Amino acid sequence: MSITVKLKYFGVIAEETGKAEETLELESNSADVNSIKAHCYETYSISDRESIQVAVNHQMGKAGALKDGDEVAFLPPFSGG
Amino acid sequence: MTMNSNDLNNRHSRQIRLPEVGPDGQEALRHARVLIVGMGGLGCPAAQYLAAAGVGSLGLMDYDTVNLSNLHRQILYKENDIGQHKAKMAKRALQEINSEIEILAIMDWLIEDNAVELFKSFDLVIDGSDNFRTKYLINDASVLTHTPWIYASIYKFQGQLSVFNYKSGPTYRCLFPTTTNRNISCEEVGVMGPLPGVLGTLQASEAIKMILNTDGVLSGKLKLIDLLTHQDKLIEIQRNDSEIEKVKKRGIIPEVFSCTLEPRNKFYLDVRDPFEEPRLDAKNVINIPMNRLDEKQSDIPADQPVHVICQTGKRSSQAIEQLQTKYGFNNLVNVVGGIQAIMNKNKQKTHA
Numbered sequence: 001m002s003i004t005v006k007l008k009y010f011g012v013i014a015e016e017t018g019k020a021e022e023t024l025e026l027e028s029n030s031a032d033v034n035s036i037k038a039h040c041y042e043t044y045s046i047s048d049r050e051s052i053q054v055a056v057n058h059q060m061g062k063a064g065a066l067k068d069g070d071e072v073a074f075l076p077p078f079s080g081g
Numbered sequence: 082m083t084m085n086s087n088d089l090n091n092r093h094s095r096q097i098r099l100p101e102v103g104p105d106g107q108e109a110l111r112h113a114r115v116l117i118v119g120m121g122g123l124g125c126p127a128a129q130y131l132a133a134a135g136v137g138s139l140g141l142m143d144y145d146t147v148n149l150s151n152l153h154r155q156i157l158y159k160e161n162d163i164g165q166h167k168a169k170m171a172k173r174a175l176q177e178i179n180s181e182i183e184i185l186a187i188m189d190w191l192i193e194d195n196a197v198e199l200f201k202s203f204d205l206v207i208d209g210s211d212n213f214r215t216k217y218l219i220n221d222a223s224v225l226t227h228t229p230w231i232y233a234s235i236y237k238f239q240g241q242l243s244v245f246n247y248k249s250g251p252t253y254r255c256l257f258p259t260t261t262n263r264n265i266s267c268e269e270v271g272v273m274g275p276l277p278g279v280l281g282t283l284q285a286s287e288a289i290k291m292i293l294n295t296d297g298v299l300s301g302k303l304k305l306i307d308l309l310t311h312q313d314k315l316i317e318i319q320r321n322d323s324e325i326e327k328v329k330k331r332g333i334i335p336e337v338f339s340c341t342l343e344p345r346n347k348f349y350l351d352v353r354d355p356f357e358e359p360r361l362d363a364k365n366v367i368n369i370p371m372n373r374l375d376e377k378q379s380d381i382p383a384d385q386p387v388h389v390i391c392q393t394g395k396r397s398s399q400a401i402e403q404l405q406t407k408y409g410f411n412n413l414v415n416v417v418g419g420i421q422a423i424m425n426k427n428k429q430k431t432h433a
Contacts, residue, residue, distance in 0.1 A: 010239060010305065011236045011237075011239055012236065012265060020310070020312075047263070048261050048263050050259060050261050051257055051259060051260055051261050051263075053256065053257060055316045055317075058314060058315065058316050058317060059316070059317045060256065060303070060316055060317060060318045060319065061318070061319055061321075073314070073316070075241075075303075075305070075316070077213065077216075077234065077241075077256075077257045077260065078234035078235055078236040078239070078240070078241050078265070079211060079212055079213050079216070079234060079263075079264040079265055079266065080211055080234060080235040080236050080265065080266055080267045080270075080272060080277075081119050081121050081122060081123045081124075081208070081209050081210050081211035081212075081233070081234065081235065081267075081277065
């Protein structure tokens with residue numbers, strides 16, 4: 001069974017991926033945040049992977065398998081003031 | 082000019098009318114002590130609204146001086162203020178708005194040695210800083226002194242806002258546990274002027290709510306604002322006790338990232354601000370921040386090639402243009418890609 005998740009990119013990540021959002025169809029229903037991260041880091045050249053945080057459905061630090069229709073947001077910390 | 086209590090009531094009458102403020106709330110504001118770290122794009126509007134609201138004691142901390150390129154977003158400063166200390170000019174402008182409050186201009190950087198002592202004198206801190214080192218330092222000093230703080234940060238058209246260390250809520254390290262210290266400043270990538278205006282104003286609004294002890298303070302939530310698309314979001318964040326305990330146990334420690342420049346016989350001019358990391362740890366480097374170039378250009382050797390460096394190579398190329406046009410330097414070479422390119426190269430070397 002395949003599922004579709006929506007990925008959202010913020011700040012410099014949106015520039016590095018070249019888009020603010022995209023939908024991703026996943027073959028497996030066992031996909032989690034880590035496999036989505038791995039997918040993105042393989043597909044795009046992301047400069048600062050260590051400090052990026054990922055929110056699932058507007059919640060930070062949520063583990064476990066993703067469901068059909070989930071929204072996964074990639075947030076870098078900003079430093080500007 | 083002195084004012085009696087009727088005048089004060091009149092000045093604040095429109096906010097005292099709110100049930101959430103009232104005469105007691107106005108008294109609470111009058112007794113509140115707020116420190117603003119960084120009097121730039123965020124700090125200016127935050128300070129302006131807090132002074133206007135009658136916050137009794139404001140600390141304005143910044144070592145920097147006013148520069149022409151600040152004026153499009155740092156709205157307290159005027160052309161006549163260029164070259165003067167921001168903290169001092171901001172104090173003067175704010176006392177013109179409200180002469181009844183106490184304003185302390187602190188012409189210093191927030192560093193490991195002064196943060197904890199300083200925070201003890203304030204009820205809450207507003208983060209108007211523009212670099213990760215200061216943000217983590219504000220976090221750690223807040224944890225150690227039980228001071229809540231209001232975080233904001235900006236990137237081009239986007240902003241982040243949250244209240245940390247408030248009533249056992251999460252801290253900055255609960256959200257972003259570590260930093261790689263890759264500062265992306267407004268100088269490097271640009272910023273739309275009203276963006277820090279919006280974020281700084283929201284910081285003032287949260288500060289007033291915290292002083293009044295109202296509901297709905299932005300603790301445990303990260304607000305994301307995008308002035309280009311208006312796709313704003315509210316993300317829930319959890320407290321992570323181990324991140325907080327770590328800070329309590331180790332206290333304030335400098336997060337020093339250093340970078341060595343090879344070969345040692347090349348001479349470098351580092352045009353970054355003194356808090357930007359990694360620091361260049363070598364004898365073949367002189368440091369003159371961008372806004373001190375005119376004043377210190379005579380320290381730059383003219384008799385050998387000088388490699389000018391910053392974080393990404395953008396400011397260094399501006400510095401070269403400035404030094405060539407104004408002072409006739411012809412020995413300056415830009416380090417393309419800046420320190421980040423050198424760090425990436427070093428990283429690849431160690432991984433290979």
